[in-house]
Amino acid sequence: MGQQDIAIEFKNVSKIYKLKRKDKEVKKDEKTQFFYALKDLSFQVKKGQVLGILGTNGSGKSTMALVLSGIASPDEGEIIVNGEQALVAINTGLNKQLTGLENIELKGALLGLSKKRVQEIVDGVIEFAEIGDFLYQPVKKYSSGMKSRLGFSINLCLNPEIMIIDEALSVGDKSFAKKCLDRMQELKEDGKTIVFISHSLPQVQEFCDSAMWLEGGKMREYGDIDTVCEHYAEYIETYNTLTKAQKKAERDEKFKERIIKDRKPGLFDRLFG
Numbered sequence: 054m055g056q057q058d059i060a061i062e063f064k065n066v067s068k069i070y071k072l073k074r075k076d077k078e079v080k081k082d083e084k085t086q087f088f089y090a091l092k093d094l095s096f097q098v099k100k101g102q103v104l105g106i107l108g109t110n111g112s113g114k115s116t117m118a119l120v121l122s123g124i125a126s127p128d129e130g131e132i133i134v135n136g137e138q139a140l141v142a143i144n145t146g147l148n149k150q151l152t153g154l155e156n157i158e159l160k161g162a163l164l165g166l167s168k169k170r171v172q173e174i175v176d177g178v179i180e181f182a183e184i185g186d187f188l189y190q191p192v193k194k195y196s197s198g199m200k201s202r203l204g205f206s207i208n209l210c211l212n213p214e215i216m217i218i219d220e221a222l223s224v225g226d227k228s229f230a231k232k233c234l235d236r237m238q239e240l241k242e243d244g245k246t247i248v249f250i251s252h253s254l255p256q257v258q259e260f261c262d263s264a265m266w267l268e269g270g271k272m273r274e275y276g277d278i279d280t281v282c283e284h285y286a287e288y289i290e291t292y293n294t295l296t297k298a299q300k301k302a303e304r305d306e307k308f309k310e311r312i313i314k315d316r317k318p319g320l321f322d323r324l325f326g
């Protein structure tokens with residue numbers, strides 16, 4: 054496979070977050086900790102590939118969407134993206150003070166689009182989002198379903214080569230989710246590269262041709278859709294048989310593995326100094 058066939062490449066990518074601990078038993082100098090939201094991920098996504106990202110709460114899926122779309126940058130490693138990418142997510146990308154229309158104009162200006170192109174996107178959003186006069190209201194007055202409709206529609210109308218969808222279908226009504234899925238199917242048939250992050254295993258399995266399973270910020274498995282979904286379903290089934298205390302112990306154990314004990318001064322000075 055040549056470099057021209059690759060849409061996305063991660064080379065040893067890590068994302069580090071700062072964590073403030075308030076528990077009384079934690080020593081003063083350990084109140085601030087750093088941990089890996091994503092750890093040492095290396096993989097490639099081919100052009101036209103439809104990749105599903107699976108993982109339980111806190112496994113790093115949304116962080117993955119942020120670094121994939123360039124909203125957040127990795128703290129270690131390198132991400133190479135060939136083609137314009139757009140992120141569709143519930144809570145990112147929209148300015149709450151601005152109206153829906155102003156959000157489209159702002160996005161167009163940031164991307165350097167012509168007036169004509171922006172008008173085409175506005176027309177497309179009016180048709181697809183079906184939010185009526187709310188387009189002229191500030192986004193802070195929108196319900197989460199409306200925000201998702203607007204965000205999804207803007208990104209669809211931008212027609213990006215790489216589309217990253219983070220849980221955008223989990224809010225709003227079923228008929229709109231169906232309309233989005235139909236549109237995503239068209240994008241897939243058009244050969245666009247799609248990264249689809251969802252809590253719904255059946256949705257991922259139906260729509261994607263490959264899957265990545267994230268666990269504790271690390272890649273547990275990456276490959277053919279049916280194989281990864283089967284292993285993930287088995288894991289979830291076993292996990293669901295655990296008691297509350299066992300689940301908590303497992304979560305705590307995984308979290309400990311993500312904490313960075315060895316503070317590399319250079320890195321931390323650069324990140325947080």
Ligand SMILES: Nc1ncnc2c1ncn2[C@@H]1O[C@H](COP(=O)(O)OP(=O)(O)OP(=O)(O)O)[C@@H](O)[C@H]1O
Pocket residue numbers: 070071072090108109110111112113114115116117
């Ligand atoms: N801005 C932030 N600052 C500090 N920690 C963060 C931040 N964003 C996320 N985290 C933490 O990073 C880890 C990964 O979070 P992320 O949201 O990527 O997981 P997720 O798989 O999308 O979870 P969920 O399914 O619950 O949405 C979690 O432990 C989360 O609490």
